[in-house]
Amino acid sequence: MSRILEWEEALSLLNKIAHPLPPKKVPLAEAAGLVLAEEITSPVSFPPFPRSRVDGYALGPSLSQEYRLVGEVPAGGGYPKPLGPGEAVRIFTGAPVPRGTIGILPQEWAQEEGKRLHLPFKVDPIVLASLIQKVGEEIEQGEKILVPGMPLTPPEIGLLAALGFREVTVRPQPQVALVAVGSELRDIGEWEESTIPSSNLFALEASLRLDGVQVYSFPPVPDDLKNLVSLIRSKLDLVDLVITCGGTGEGKYDFTARAFIEVGAEFLFTRVNFRPGGRIIVARVGSRFLVGLPGMPSAALVAFHLLVRPLIKALAGKELRPCFWKGILVEQVGKERRQRVFLYARARNVQGIWELTPVNLGQGALKAGIGANALVDLPPGTSPIPRETEVNFIPLNYGPLLPCPLEDKSNI
Amino acid sequence: MSRILEWEEALSLLNKIAHPLPPKKVPLAEAAGLVLAEEITSPVSFPPFPRSRVDGYALGPSLSQEYRLVGEVPAGGGYPKPLGPGEAVRIFTGAPVPRGTIGILPQEWAQEEGKRLHLPFKVDPIVLASLIQKVGEEIEQGEKILVPGMPLTPPEIGLLAALGFREVTVRPQPQVALVAVGSELRDIGEWEESTIPSSNLFALEASLRLDGVQVYSFPPVPDDLKNLVSLIRSKLDLVDLVITCGGTGEGKYDFTARAFIEVGAEFLFTRVNFRPGGRIIVARVGSRFLVGLPGMPSAALVAFHLLVRPLIKALAGKELRPCFWKGILVEQVGKERRQRVFLYARARNVQGIWELTPVNLGQGALKAGIGANALVDLPPGTSPIPRETEVNFIPLNYGPLLPCPLEDKSNI
Structure with a gap:
């Protein structure tokens, strides 16, 4: 559509365009992990009696x-x-x-x-x-205690409960519909001649669930423009973000971009300058977003991590900036890289230094991320990157599965 | 009961005693974030056709x-x-x-x-x-692809789906029952003379939910030994871990320890050498665990983060070791500290250095953790710790709310 954006430019664009969803009142128990969308002043003094x-x-x-x-x-x-x-x-x-x-x-x-x-x-x-x-020693009646934009972690939830709040106004997480596109795809376990399981849907659903996002997955749809258009159209009424997976190429049967056009989408970008996964389409229709992920498993997951998780964060009123950590490659990687490459790796902290070992290099798209907890950011270049080079990496923080940045020295 | 353990000793004890729960077969979509408990060999070749x-x-x-x-x-x-x-x-x-x-x-x-x-x-x-x-180029039939103990992140889930797995055997998360103890406590919004809302339950439930743990909260119970004993006994049959909050002191109406004894608990520790929250009781009854948290909000949450989240990780077959990061205090803190103190702070990364600002110091237990994303680990000592001192801290990674360890330089 236009020139190929760098990843940072694509994020910057999302940051400008993806505004937080309208505030919503939710029961306090459901507010954890979300961003507050109202100013909270205390309706009571605490303690309420000496x-x-x-x-x-x-x-x-x-x-x-x-x-x-x-x-x-x-x-x-x-x-x-x-x-x-x-x-x-x-x-x-x-x-x-x-x-x-x-x-x-x-x-x-x-x-x-x-x-x-x-x-x-x-x-x-x-x-x-x-x-x-004394009465009001911890909190005075009318005191401003929380401001819009604060993430609600357990202490904030406890404070709100102590002041008698049963509900609170937050930026909700977007609701997401997931659609796999490809005539070769079937639901898991439904083996048929010439078909493969629709596995990306499970991986993406897993990632969304670990981030606390409500997701609706639909059976895979064949490469058929009309069918795809009507499916997308019906989902756009129900959710904030429709994610398709597959068909983002430029072939005869790659209908994603065409389907997005048919539903009246305005494209933000159709390609970003990295591999794997740079062939990602992000568009919007009114206030709703449409994402077309490539169908190759490693491409789908890397693009999802690098661009869709940030988009979801932005819609939920959170900071979408990426986390870069610094580490050292423990082996030489890469041949010629015409584009920036994000490489799945295992990050291991050895005496305060992150050692990065690429995992399953050259093993095919399905195995690419197995056992990885990091994506190493490799610049384009014409020669391999020698071992011991310092590089940036991005931790793959899936919910509670966070790599620990410093080894503990206490021999627990 | 015995000598007061250091935090690391308490963790070490939990690591020895809290074995992973028995493996359980779950639908693939529910396995994300859990630890694999079986060896996976591929039942098919992938791709299944050239x-x-x-x-x-x-x-x-x-x-x-x-x-x-x-x-x-x-x-x-x-x-x-x-x-x-x-x-x-x-x-x-x-x-x-x-x-x-x-x-x-x-x-x-x-x-x-x-x-x-x-x-x-x-x-x-x-x-x-x-x-x-070629057939089997990515994965050969019979090939060993995943080993027990691996955390199942999206790529592993995708791989399992691609090979046709609809279910997988994992270490389940423990199921948890939460009970607040205190005659002064009422459910939120039920204001009565001389009572306060049972707010800790909400905060703890929030933390458990963000970690993907299934939790059952019960209305607060009064300080009454018989009542507490029968409640704990009934919950022990249903869940893997019963957490009470309140009544861990040594006063006339502090019944937690006595109730634990009555239900036949074997104590691991009744106090750990840190503040706030060191007055935590951890015990087990057969294969079930019992935790008595102190009732003060800051104490309950700090103890929960430092000891109960690791216990839950161990039961789910995960690494329980703490994450220490290094940072610099931006202001002088502390007077005399008879014990090791964990101080709520805001960690902010400035050009690669973590700057730690204590939050809401001396503001009372309810406000203690508001706006914090880190706990600073202060050793005991007789004098204040000057600003610019390098200290260890522990990130408060509640689900997706993770502090970012390196500022991005791309001005997104």
């Missing part, structure tokens, strides 16, 4: 060395009337402090004998008073 | 400069009989190569005129033959 920081004794007015024990306040309980002079009550961490309390005596410092309480030594009234946590 | 690598022409025996075009083989199709001498068929990427084919002529090199095909220049028969992908 409470004891420790297990001990709430002491009534005018500090003395001896008190009458008149009751007990467990957490969740209460004491019905104000403490009078010389009165004390047993109290526990988190329990509401009775009116009239001037301080809390920690239980380690107290001597209890029947209904009498002795202070065995002089204690500082300021220390005792400091053991009462 | 196929064309490119769009072009399959050429019949005895290479010449001119052929008769006798048909077409799209992907998923086939050609009914062997190619005879001088015969060629139009063929597309991935389509099965007819019997008798000696090579594929790429379409860019061919001249087609009516039913005749011309080779405009001399071509090397070895090159043409290499464009036929």
Whole structure:
């Protein structure tokens, strides 16, 4: 369509064009991992009542060395009337402090004998008073506590829960439809003469699921323009992003680009300058996005990691910038590279240095990423890159499967 | 119970004692992110038939400069009989190569005129033959392709799908029950005199969900030994790990340890040498695990991150070792630290150096982790740690919310 973009240019374009989806109110439990889309001010003070920081004794007015024990306040309980002079009550961490309390005596410092309480030594009234946590000490009513754009991790979720929020407005994850295109494809296990399983769908669905994205997978469709167009059209009404896989070449039966045109798509790019996977089409139809991934497994997955995961992040209001780490090649790689190449590798940290070993080089598209946890970024060039060269790489952080950047030295 | 363990010792103990859960067969789509528990040998060859690598022409025996075009083989199709001498068929990427084919002529090199095909220049028969992908070229039937212990990321899932696997045997994630303990706790939004919302449950559930763990949360239970014991007992039959939150102190109403004893638990440790959150109890009952987290929000979350997430990893057959990164404090921190302290901080990469800014210091337990993406590991000591000191930190990688270790320089 136009000149071939560099990867960074393609990302930059996505960053400009892929705006966060409209805010959505979701139950708090579903908000984790999403980005906040509203300013949160606290509707209440926290704690909502003065409470004891420790297990001990709430002491009534005018500090003395001896008190009458008149009751007990467990957490969740209460004491019905104000403490009078010389009165004390047993109290526990988190329990509401009775009116009239001037301080809390920690239980380690107290001597209890029947209904009498002795202070065995002089204690500082300021220390005792400091053991009462005041109303609003942690958070004041009306205080601004969270701002739009913050990712909601467990502490933010806990804070919102503590302030009584049952729902919160977030940038939702895009909903995704996955369609494999190719007359040679069948559902797994449905072996037929001249067909192969539609395996990319499973790999892509796995990646989306690990990122917490809701995905709808559809049975593979044959190379047939009309069929493909009507399928894409029907899915565009239901989801934010339709991803097809296969048919992005320029052959007689490569219908992806033509189908995108038929549904009225505006193309962002149809090719990006890297291998494998540079033959990726990204387009939009109104506010919806269309991605055409190449059908070769390694190409589909690399393009997905380098461009589609960032697109999804952008739609969810997150930072889409790539993560580059630095490492050292442990073996010579590459012959002539007419384009930038992303090479599957195993990154292993040895005494603070990332050692990168290419995996399954020259083993075919299906095996390309097996056992890999990194993509090494190789510039174009006419000669091999010698071992020991420092290179950039991108960790393949699939959900909790993150390569650890520094070896632990504790021999666990 | 015994001497207080260091964090690394506690992890080491978990690593010894928490064995991976028994293998389980799961549908392929649910296996992503889990660890493989069987050796996979391929039941088929891949590709299962010889196929064309490119769009072009399959050429019949005895290479010449001119052929008769006798048909077409799209992907998923086939050609009914062997190619005879001088015969060629139009063929597309991935389509099965007819019997008798000696090579594929790429379409860019061919001249087609009516039913005749011309080779405009001399071509090397070895090159043409290499464009036929042979049966089993990527994977041979019976070939060992995946070994137990491998994490299943998208490429492995794709490979398994391509070979026709609909199910695979993995180490499952543990199932977890979450119970908040405290008479002062109520479900969110049920404000009552002297009570606060059971917020830790939401935070912990969020963390578990982001790690892909199935979790069952229960309404908060009051500080009541009998009640707690029967609740724990009933959950132990249903899940692999029961986590309580609250009541791990040594006060009159701290029933966690006593409840664990009542259900016949064997304690691994009842305290670990760090703050906040060192007052964590880990025990087991037969093959099930019991964790008692402290009730203070920051303590619960730090202990959860430092010990419970690793325990869950070990049960799922994954590496539990912590990730240490190195960074620089941008401000002085700490007064006297009798114990090792893990400090919530914001890690920001500035020209390859991680700058660590403590967040919400001294702001109370609820705000402690807000906006943080790292825990800084501070050793015990009697004086503050000056700014510019190099320290270890642990990234708070909640699912896809990973701090990026190197700033991108491309101005995207």
